[in-house]
Amino acid sequence: MVLSDSRSTQSQKRTLPPTKTKPATRYNADQNDEEKKQWVYLFSAGQADGDGSMKSLLGGKGAGLSEMSLLSLPVPPGLTIPTTVCQYFNENAQQYPSTLKSQVKSGLRKVEALTSCKFGDVEKPLLFSVRSGASVSMPGMMDTVLNLGLNDETVKGLEKQTNNKYFALDSYRRFIQMFGNVVMNIDMHKFDQIFSKYDNTTKQQENLNKIIQEYKLLFKNETGIDFVQDVYKQLWYTINAVFKSWNNSRAITYRKLNNISSLLGTAVTVQSMVFGNMGESSATGVVFTRNPSTGENIFYGEYLKNAQGEDVVAGIRTPNDINKMKQDMPKMYDELLRIRNILETHFKEVQDIEFTIQQSTLYILQTRNAKRSSRASVKIAVDMVNQGIISKKEAILRIDPLSIKNLLHPTIDPNQGYHLYTKGLPASPGAAFGKICLSANKVKELHESGEKDLILCTEETSPDDIEGMHLSKGMLTKRGGMTSHAAVVARGMGTPAVTGAGDIQININEKKVIIGNKYELKEGDIITIDGSTGEVMKGQLKTIDVTFSSEFDTLMKWIDEYKRLTILTNAETPDDVLRARNFGAKGVGLCRTEHMFFHPQRLPIMRQMILANNKEIRNQALDKLLPFQIKDFEKIFEIMNGHPVTIRFLDPPLHEFLPESDEDINQVIEMSNISKDEMMIKLKNMKEVNPMLGLRGCRVSILYPEIYMMQTKAAIQAAIQCNLKLKKPVEINLMVPFISSEEEIEIIKTQITKCIENLLPDDNHQIKYQIGTMIELPRAALKANDIALHAEFFSFGTNDLTQTCFGLSRDDSSSFINHYERNGIVKQDPFVALDVDGVGELIKIAIQRGLSTRSDLKLCLCGEQGGHPDSVKFCHNVGLHAVSCSPFLVPVARIAAAQAAIMQGKS
Incomplete structure (x- = not known):
């Protein structure tokens, strides 16, 4: 947890190193001896054990954090356990190399020194996020746990440290829920039922205490043990869960659908927590250096004040457009814009950046090559050639050939009348019509019976829905923004999607959808969605073949040259x-x-x-x-x-x-x-x-x-x-x-x-x-x-x-x-x-x-x-x-x- 560092990132000057950067600091020398082999790679602003070229070892997340550290960007310190450990774990009956735990403990000591906080300390507790990260981006497919290190005692230290009891209790509540679901496989719906009993009045601290007690009782009833208080046990339970998630059904399905093979496994990144939920001077968000739907060269993304990152990614709250930050937090916006330019220039590729602002201090938590729509991938590649950033050959090699099929999706014929039900966010371009399905399982059931035109309509999607998402012709969600799970996965699949359609109400028990208290639709009714405009319309509308952009024509001319x-x-x-x-x-x-x-x-x-x-x-x-x-x-x-x-x-x-x-x-x-x-x-x-x-x-x-x-x-x-x-x-x-x-x-x-x-x-x-x-x-x-x-x-x-x-x-x-x-x-x-x-x-x-x-x-x-x-x-x-x-x-x-x-x- 980075609480002791109150510096202003705005005041720091950073220069851009050459694209190929040697590590500034090596914590350990590489050893051939199995007993002395390096199993832990550390990173912090200005120094790192690895760099961006080491994706196969450190995973995309770990490699990105290491490279940003070498660029002296504001990265919370942490360590990465490489993919070779995941391979070892899977090949040795879920056992670890003999020296791994001692290397992790040594690494944690170094992170403690950098943050002036201590893991498990009751006065100044250091908290961690534990995240997966394969060498190929698999958004939402594997597991993440935030706020790790909280227990009945350290939560008091967090309160004392921040002078914010509500923040401390809310962080503890979130940790129990996430640890219970991800690590112990307790159904998230059971936590949601407890949470919803209090009518969203969680700002009252007594209600938060009640929620925490009920969460802990649920934990014991479901697992047979009390909620884990030992912070090191919390850590290793979670690392186990992340490695196991490499072979969960949704991750396997995702790899199969995207033809991803020959990977060692996932890396695990243990990073000191920074908090976007510490009041109105804090925020969290996801931004793209260019628009991932259209390819336009504009800063694009969303943020939430007083929130944690999962609130944005999971679509739990509908976030604000990043441009609103110009008025809300102008200094932070300017700093974020500066880092946007550094990262895209350095990587020569559109970046998907996760950030947190903790009490007016900006931290970058992740950067990776952005997933984008097929149309955007073509425009971005051609634009970058015209800007002198990459060559024609590089542009051609960046295009996923199969994704080009998605450019051939039909669009709605404008020369027809239609009845508009509602409008959400244009999350993934293209038009699609089909029968409403209120769950991914319903999509699978109807698809297996021969139905092909199906629209998945849910409150929000989760990684478990991946197969149903793949089989659907389009997606419609009540919650979630342009960077929610549904939006990111839909764009990657080339499936039209509308997210954040806030005035739809879904009644699973009665198999119906209420839109704005005006329209009532049943599961099986036909709707049309337009992922380019966000519109949701009645019945099956006539569609027309898409016309190709000038960038597409340019790219195809280059292709014919080679x-x-x-x-x-x-x-x-x-x-x-x-x-x-x-x-x-x-x-x-x-x-x-x-x-x-x-x-x-x-x-x-x-x-x-x-x-x-x-x-x-x-x-x-x-x-x-x-x-x-x-x-x-x-x-x-x-x-x-x-x-x-x-x-x-x-x-x-x-x-x-x-x-x-x-x-x-x-x-x-x-x-x-x-x-x-x-x-x-x-x-x-x-x-x-x-x-x-x-x-x-x-x-x-x-x-x-x-x-x-x-x-x-x-x-x-x-x-x-x-x-x-x-x-x-x-x-x-x-x-x-x-x-x-x-x-x-x-x-x-x-x-x-x-x-x-x-x-x-x-x-x-x-x-x-x-x-x-x-x-x-x-x-x-x-x-x-x-x-x-x-x-x-x-x-x-x-x-x-x-x-x-x-x-x-x-x-x-x-x-x-x-x-x-x-x-x-x-x-x-x-x-x-x-x-x-x-x-x-x-x-x-x-x-x-x-x-x-x-x-x-x-x-x-x-x-x-x-x-x-x-x-x-x-x-x-x-x-x-x-x-x-x-x-x-x-x-x-x-x-x-x-x-x-x-x-x-x-x-």
Whole structure:
């Protein structure tokens, strides 16, 4: 507890050291001997054992505090127990290194000397905050305890020291509550029930005494022991709890959702307390050096007078905008502004800063790279390049490729009327509509039953809600500001959120929401929220696609300067093809023609063709389908305007098209002119035990070549017609799926080539075409040298290649793949991110063997994994020419491709 230091931070002059700063003071020398290994790292203004480069060891919090100490910023002194202790703790049955406790005790003595207070002293007690801190920021996922060191005796010393009985009792009340909940797992709701009995009249000291006594009774009833009075026991109970919190369910879920792995664990920072709840000259808050929602270069944040930090972060009270501090506490505001500039200049990154003002003295408790919305991350990166702070390459590497998907969130169409229920704070941009869910568990329950459009509506969110928050389309909270848990996590997830909607009342028991005593909504009613304006509206409103900012366009131009991979799209409808082109796709890498035949006008004809008794009837049906295919392809060629289009011939098992209802069966009987008995026999004979490995892909063409010939005619005729309109070459790649042998591709290519020669005029230089194949079976990868004799390009169909490599059904594996991930059997779902070790090896073999036969072989990956950053990096590193992905993933793939090229250049 820093009470003896009454200096004014305003009067101190501090200069900015170079960005790379050597520690000013080393308390201990590093030792290789296990017994003498350094387990504790100290810090205080002007000196530190570590620095900002040591995040993997000290965690983000400890490294940030050490670096700020070396910058001589006003950091309350303390010590950090590194992540290596957490690793030791987890690997040794929750035991500690033999010298840890003595090193901690020695460190505490040094902190006592710096503060002129003593841990456990009844006259001048030193109090601590104990916080977790992994090397990667995980806001709210692990545990924190404040005011540690208070007991029945030291609270009297705190009162004497501060001459403020209410402050001392309130701090003790807070500590019992937090220690009971975090360390002893007592339900927070039980403390809240006791607290609420006193009608918020806690300023009366007798009520605080009553609350403390009831808290202690609750503690004993729940744990079987009296509230812990020994301050060292309090400390080690709490350190244990923080290390254990590394593996609590919410932390594990957060790491999984954010693909965080390979960390040793969390560090623990034990820091002397400073108090923002010591009256009107004290305050606490969280600020960002730039706006984390929009990216604007403005000071942004919130503060509360006479409060502790948890009040702001947890959303217990709705705080004030930081700009109000200009009038309330002008000297503190100016000092905070000065430190803002120091930290952003030093770290060359937007900072998220926690501070406390204790009786007109400012202390900085934490700085870290700020989480921000996707839109903000783009603007900030581009602005910092334009300001000369970072390079283009650094800007590109700072963008999380997957977060770019969040820029594609729709916004509310302004050309419509709407009924406004209420307005809160615009915590995370984007518009979302859905059914009201009054708990995270309700979100999970409805999501598992197939509901997708869900809005989580709660008093406030807690870290335990993380899974429900992830599954929701939007979040609405009664309490909390722009830096509350809901706001920070929503921005990180790219989920629209409105917080601090103070006039909503939530009745969990009756499953309803009252808004301003005017509107009553039930759980399950549909609302729309706008996280960009804070508005909450009635029903489902029409939304429109977002338009990109000038900063986004600038960033994407820089990206195209560095990336080597060509980014194509998987699309077959004009809308999707146009969207992909607008997102920067340089062609269609996979046009799945089977999707075109499910149109109600075409499906009956398709069924007639499949169930035909002879070639003549089959050709009649194909003749009816031909004009549809020509129009389909012509539209795609026009939109792509000369960029290549890869058309995959009919691929799926034919049973997918077959009729099931009596009405559909009778319709096909009428069209095919056969009896019902014949039809039922035919349907029965076409049933396959394992259709995904049955009559599909090229096997259909081997049996019925006329199907692929119709599609070839459609593609070429569409290209000829499109060429007349565009007056530029049309480039087509015809792709034969599910090849497993040289003989298959040889037979089918011969048929296709003959068909094209009969269709193209002599002067055919305006129509460019290639014939290639999908490598989606292990045998095809192994026989790639033979297949390349006939295929001019390979496109890796990693959906099927993953299925056949693993022996996994992508439709059925969801029942256990999460369990495999949790147990480390697979790192990620192999249908989301490419399995580099297995499927990747088959791809490498196919590349090597294919190129040995045909040196100009074109290589692309077109499975769903083509839009995953890790998969894009793999494709770059193994020498593919292109990746193809869904339209909304095209910007993601472009960024990932540029990052892969930049990182390869660095290495």
